[in-house]
Amino acid sequence: MESEDQFEGCVLGLALGDALGAPFEGGAVERLLWRLIGTTRAGEMRWTDDTQMSVDVAESLLARGAVDADDLARRFARSYRWSRGYGPGAARVLKKIAAGQDWQLANRSVYPEGSYGNGGAMRAPMLALFYARRPDALLEAVEQVTLITHAHPRGVEGALLVATATLLSLRQADPLEILLAAGACSRHVEFTRSIDIAATWLAAGVLPKPRQVAAELGNGIAAARSCVTALFVALSFADRPFDEMLDFVTRCGGDTDTLGAMAGAVWGARRGKAGLPLEKLRRLEQASRLSTLSRALYSGRCAAA
Ligand code: AR6
Numbered sequence: 465m466e467s468e469d470q471f472e473g474c475v476l477g478l479a480l481g482d483a484l485g486a487p488f489e490g491g492a493v494e495r496l497l498w499r500l501i502g503t504t505r506a507g508e509m510r511w512t513d514d515t516q517m518s519v520d521v522a523e524s525l526l527a528r529g530a531v532d533a534d535d536l537a538r539r540f541a542r543s544y545r546w547s548r549g550y551g552p553g554a555a556r557v558l559k560k561i562a563a564g565q566d567w568q569l570a571n572r573s574v575y576p577e578g579s580y581g582n583g584g585a586m587r588a589p590m591l592a593l594f595y596a597r598r599p600d601a602l603l604e605a606v607e608q609v610t611l612i613t614h615a616h617p618r619g620v621e622g623a624l625l626v627a628t629a630t631l632l633s634l635r636q637a638d639p640l641e642i643l644l645a646a647g648a649c650s651r652h653v654e655f656t657r658s659i660d661i662a663a664t665w666l667a668a669g670v671l672p673k674p675r676q677v678a679a680e681l682g683n684g685i686a687a688a689r690s691c692v693t694a695l696f697v698a699l700s701f702a703d704r705p706f707d708e709m710l711d712f713v714t715r716c717g718g719d720t721d722t723l724g725a726m727a728g729a730v731w732g733a734r735r736g737k738a739g740l741p742l743e744k745l746r747r748l749e750q751a752s753r754l755s756t757l758s759r760a761l762y763s764g765r766c767a768a769a
C-alpha cells in the first residue's frame with residue numbers, strides 16, 4: 465500500500481527535478497535568462513510550467529472531485545505567466561482560453577492535430593496520485609486532462625506512459641516491469657522503439673553515457689523524445705540517490721527541466737520524500753504548499769476509494 469510520504473515524494477520530486485533541471489535547459493540565451501529569473505526574492509529555486517500545471521491539475525481534481533476539463537482549462541489559463549517558461553504553442557493556446565475561447569477549439573488552433581509536446585506528460589503524475597485507488601479510471605482521466613492543451617495522439621501517448629509508470633512506482637514494482645507495463649500503453653513506433661531499447665538496457669543492467677541515452681531515446685520537447693528517456697533514468701536510478709539521478713538528467717541536455725520533472729515524479733513516487741535531498745528541498749519555491757497539496761491528494765485518494 466502506498467504511503468503519504470510517497471505522495472509527497474512524487475509531488476516534491478517533480479518540482480525539485482523541474483527547478484534543478486531548469487538552469488540547464490536550452491541554449492546560451494535560455495540559460496542566461498534563467499540565471500536572471502530562476503531565483504525568488506527570498507533566494508529559493510523557482511520551478512517552471514511543469515510544476516505550475518501539475519499544481520493546477522491537482523487543485524482542480526481536489527476541488528471538483530474528478531476531471532472537470534472546463535474548470536481545469538480556466539485554471540491553466542489563469543496561472544499562465546511567461547516567466548514560467550511555457551512552450552510557445554502552449555502559451556498561445558492558454559492565451560486564447562484566457563481570452564474566452566473554448567479549449568476544444570483552442571487546443572487545435574496552433575497545430576491542426578494538436579501539440580505533441582511533452583506538456584501533457586509532465587503533469588500526468590498528479591492523475592496517478594489522485595486515481596491511485598481507482599486505477600481503472602486513470603487512463604481516461606489522463607486523456608481528458610491532456611487533450612485540453614495537447615490534442616495530438618503522441619502528446620496523449622506520452623502522458624499515458626508517464627501516468628502509468630508513476631502509478632506502478634507508487635506500488636514499488638520492479639523497474640523493468642514498470643517500464644514494460646507502462647510501455648504497453650504505447651502504440652506509435654516512436655515510443656515502442658525507445659521502450660524496446662530502454663528495456664534491453666534495464667534488463668542487462670546497462671547504463672550508457674548520458675550522451676548516448678539522449679541520442680537513442682531523445683532529450684527534446686516532443687513527448688516521443690523525452691518521456692521514455694525520463695522513465696529510463698528514473699528506473700535506472702531507482703535504488704540510487706536522487707542527486708545522482710538529477711545529475712544524469714542534466715547531462716542528457718535538451719529539455720532538462722521536463723526530463724527532471726518527469727523522472728523526479730516517478731523516482732519520488734517510489735522512494736518518497738524521505739529519499740529527497742533535504743537541503744535542496746529547503747531551497748525549493750513554495751515547498752510547503754506542494755507538501756500540503758500532496759497530503760490532500762493522499763487523503764482524496766482514500767475518500768475516492
Ligand atoms: N507540429 C509541429 N510542431 C509541434 C507540434 C505539431 N503538431 N506539436 C508540438 N510542436 P508546446 P509544451 C513543437 O508549445 O508541450 C517548455 O519548456 C513546437 O515547436 O505545446 O507544453 C515545457 O516545460 C512547439 O513549440 O509546449 C516543456 O519542457 C513545441 O513542440 C516544453 O516546453 C512544444 O510544444 C514543451 O511544452
Ligand code: MG
Pocket residue numbers: 512513514548549550721722
Ligand atoms: Mg518547463
